[in-house]
Amino acid sequence: MVMNGFSRAKNLHLQSLLLLSEKVQVRETMRCMPLPQSLLFGKENFAPFGYMPATVSVLLNPGKYVPDGVVYPKAEWLGNELISKLVKWSTEVPKNEFKSTLSLVSVARYSQVYQELKEKFKEMVKVWPEVTDPEKFVYEDVAIATYLLVLWEDERARKGLSQKQSFVDLGCGNGLLVHILSNEGHPGKGMDVRRRKIWDMYGPQTFLEESAINPNNLYPDADWLIGNHSDELTPWIPVMAARSSHYCRYFLLPCCFFDFYGKYNRRQSQKSQYREYLDFVTEVGTVCGFQVEEDCLRIPSTKRVCLIGMSRTSPAARGDPALEAERRAFIRKRQPCHLTGPPDKACPLRREQSPSAAGQLQCPEASRGRDGRTLWPSGFLPRGKEQVRNCTTLPHAFVDQVALKVAHLLLSETGRSLHGPSSPWNSGESLPLSEIAGHLDKETLKTLKKEYGGLQTLLRNNYQVFK
Numbered sequence: 001m002v003m004n005g006f007s008r009a010k011n012l013h014l015q016s017l018l019l020l021s022e023k024v025q026v027r028e029t030m031r032c033m034p035l036p037q038s039l040l041f042g043k044e045n046f047a048p049f050g051y052m053p054a055t056v057s058v059l060l061n062p063g064k065y066v067p068d069g070v071v072y073p074k075a076e077w078l079g080n081e082l083i084s085k086l087v088k089w090s091t092e093v094p095k096n097e098f099k100s101t102l103s104l105v106s107v108a109r110y111s112q113v114y115q116e117l118k119e120k121f122k123e124m125v126k127v128w129p130e131v132t133d134p135e136k137f138v139y140e141d142v143a144i145a146t147y148l149l150v151l152w153e154d155e156r157a158r159k160g161l162s163q164k165q166s167f168v169d170l171g172c173g174n175g176l177l178v179h180i181l182s183n184e185g186h187p188g189k190g191m192d193v194r195r196r197k198i199w200d201m202y203g204p205q206t207f208l209e210e211s212a213i214n215p216n217n218l219y220p221d222a223d224w225l226i227g228n229h230s231d232e233l234t235p236w237i238p239v240m241a242a243r244s245s246h247y248c249r250y251f252l253l254p255c256c257f258f259d260f261y262g263k264y265n266r267r268q269s270q271k272s273q274y275r276e277y278l279d280f281v282t283e284v285g286t287v288c289g290f291q292v293e294e295d296c297l298r299i300p301s302t303k304r305v306c307l308i309g310m311s312r313t314s315p316a317a318r319g320d321p322a323l324e325a326e327r328r329a330f331i332r333k334r335q336p337c338h339l340t341g342p343p344d345k346a347c348p349l350r351r352e353q354s355p356s357a358a359g360q361l362q363c364p365e366a367s368r369g370r371d372g373r374t375l376w377p378s379g380f381l382p383r384g385k386e387q388v389r390n391c392t393t394l395p396h397a398f399v400d401q402v403a404l405k406v407a408h409l410l411l412s413e414t415g416r417s418l419h420g421p422s423s424p425w426n427s428g429e430s431l432p433l434s435e436i437a438g439h440l441d442k443e444t445l446k447t448l449k450k451e452y453g454g455l456q457t458l459l460r461n462n463y464q465v466f467k
Helices: 008-019 026-031 037-041 051-060 075-080 082-091 107-121 134-159 176-183 197-201 236-244 273-287 321-333 396-412 433-437 442-449 454-461
Strands: 167-170 188-192 207-210 224-228 249-253 290-296 305-312
Touching (some): 134 176, 236 273
Antiparallel strands (some): 249 305, 290 305
């Protein structure tokens, strides 16, 4: 009896490995485990994140193994989860809801470029100034940049191009993806509604712009538009690419579910919400005249399916009235309410919507430019500049004062000296936030109250001191 490429005997042997002591070293456990060819070189159904080739490499070259949690799994994962995952992958019937990982690019070339970029940008983890997890964001952006570089390399070879593709990253966030692509010779820029602290570290060769993004903005000089977790702009990016130029392509990595005018509402119960949303964004690209391709990235995320509009279904040039009318009609059908009265009557907003919220509905009557032509799109309100209220813009002296005050409170709870004979180190005690707040003066509490999360957020930002 064969189960997904494993013989029954081998499958039983894998299950027996689960009974090994937790103290057995990962390396010793792996030595006694037979890895069949179908697992090492076969389909990726056994390893959704593509970990197995990297796992085998650590067995052959343990001294060169540097875990990053993306391509090379960490030791905790190898020791605590690998064996059970192998049993699961070898016995389950895979669902074909998504394509296999890296189906549109060469896996060998991807691995080579990833290693080169990882070596170049690994120091970013040590100097990461944001409060987000540096390992996740750095290595994930390195993986996304690797995919784009290999994809664009294949495109240049296929079309006989010598000049590297230009790009615009809409909603670039920390800007690391823009920085990597720019360093690899691709001209481009990133745009986001809020400037990040890390932007100042990239240097003048990385172009980042702080501004609100409106779907009316077109980019005729850009070869590619990138939407990496672009939220409310996600469904608009195929439209913007189609209207920018007939040669403009796009790359989307959807995460949060947004429609043209607000949050995406499910319409089918037979599919997962994620699959349904991907189908919707794919349909948008098709209506805009693209042949949309789908692939899965090798990143540590549950939202790792990318949509690529690389070629057009028709040779029509930009500004074709028929295509514009078809796109506009499709978008109009997605509006949550329709104008039924004369043009001078306002369309009522739904009660939960706010005219200042990102991507929310205004009156769908199309606004008009100075020449009287209808502007794209009608009813979309771009996200305004965000007010940062996560304690990161507070004066450093204020933050240090509060952190020092809390540290003294926690240390004083132990009642031991830092240099006492019984314990040379005082790690402090734990106190409820309410009790700590009682030791702070009113002005300090008033300032913290204006920030999201208040005292708790400030202490979390100082994760190197408090936990």
